[in-house]
Amino acid sequence: MRISELAAATQVPVATIKYYLREKLLHDGVLTSATQARYDDSHVRRLKLIRSLIGTAGLSVSATREVLLGLESPPESGHDLLGIAHHAVTRTAPDDVDLSSAQKLLDRWGWGAATCDRDTQAALVAALHGLSEAGFDAPAALLDRYAAAMQDIAEADVDTVPTDSAEAAMRHVVLGTLLMEPVLLAMRRLAQQSASFQRFGGTGS
Amino acid sequence: MRISELAAATQVPVATIKYYLREKLLHDGVLTSATQARYDDSHVRRLKLIRSLIGTAGLSVSATREVLLGLESPPESGHDLLGIAHHAVTRTAPDDVDLSSAQKLLDRWGWGAATCDRDTQAALVAALHGLSEAGFDAPAALLDRYAAAMQDIAEADVDTVPTDSAEAAMRHVVLGTLLMEPVLLAMRRLAQQSASFQRFGGTGS
C-alpha cells in the first residue's frame, strides 16, 4: 500500500503521516526505491492507535511516542506496565514536594502499593491544592466515597486484564488506563445530570 | 493593594495579571488616577480561582471566562448549573453525530435525565470510538461496573451540595465538577497500582 492509500484508509492526511514518520511515532515503510515505500496493515493499526492516543486521550506527540515505545519493549514485570501509562499522563514531580498528605490518604484507603509512585501522588496533591486554593474544601467523607468508587473501577480494570498473552495484557493496561479516562469523565457528567435531576428537578433547558 | 502587591500575594506575575485583565477574566481595580488602581481581596480570590481553573482543571482562557461569567450570572435553575460547568469542558457536537449508542447506554443505566445533553453524549461516543479504533473493545460488563461507580460518585457530588445559598451551591457544583476531575483521575491511577499489586505482585521499581 502506498502512502496515499494509507492516508485514505485511515483518514489521516499524507502530510500528517509524514510528520508522524519524522517524529518516529510510525515505523518506516519498506523502501522499494529511492522515492517509494510500501506500507501495510501494521501501519494502519498503528496510525489508528496514534490518533486515538493524541485525539481521544489527549496525549502530546512526545508522550504518545513514549507509550508506543513502551508497548514495543519487553514487558518485564506485569505490575510495572502501569508505570508506562501513568508516566505518559503525569508530569514528573520536583524533588521537594511534600507528599505527606497523599501518604495519609493512601494509608486511610489501604493503597499501600501505590506509595512508591511519587509523580502520581504529587498530581493528587496538586489537584487537591488547586481545589482548596479555589475556595473549595473537599470534606474527607466525600473523598472517601470517591476512593471507594475508584477502587471499584480499578478492580474492574485488573479483572479484565487478559492473562493469556503478556503483550495483550500490556496493551490492555496501557490503553485501558489512557483511553478510558475520557469515557469515565463523560460518564460522570451524565451521571451527575441524572442524579441532579432526581434530587433537585430541573427545567431540562 | 497595588498590582505589584496583588502579584506578590498570589504568586502571579504582573504581566499575567494584566493579561487576565485584558481578557476580562479578572475585574478591573478601582482607578485612583490615570495610572494607578487599587485591588482588594476579591481580586486575590478571583486570581486564585482563575489559576486553579486554568492550571489544575486545564481549562482554556476562554472556557475559564465562560465559567466565571456563569458563576456571576443569576442562578436560574439549580439543575441547569451543571450545564455551565459541563459546557466549559465539552466541545459542542456537530448536528449529524449518531447518539443512538449513547442513548442505549443511558437507558441501560437509568440515566434518563441526561438524554438532553447532546454534547456530553457525543463526548462519550467519541471516547468509546477512540477506544475501539485503537483495538480495545470494552466489554459491556466493564462499562456497567464503571457506570455503577460513577453513579456513586455523582450521588456523593449532589449529596454534598450546600442547600443554604444558591450562590454557594452554584460555586460548589461548578468547581466540584471541574476541579475534581484531576483528583479522580489521580485516585484511579493510585487505586490501579494498589489493585494491580494485590493481583499480580510487582517489583515496585
Added chain:
DNA sequence: CAATGTTGGGGAGTAACACTATCTAAGTCA
C-alpha cells in the same frame, strides 16, 4: 523640588505545539 520608581494601557514578541505546505529529484504507471 527633584530624583527615582511604579503603574495603566496597549502593542508587539515569544515559545511550544501539532500540524501543513512547498520543493526537488527520483521514481511509477498508462
Added chain:
DNA sequence: TGACTTAGATAGTGTTACTCCCCAACATTG
C-alpha cells in the same frame, strides 16, 4: 512519452498563553 506520485527535507501556519517593552502619568522619597 507524459502525467502522476513519492521520499525527504525545509519552511510556514494558526493557536494558545503568556511575556516583554514602551510611554506618559503618577507616587514616593530625600
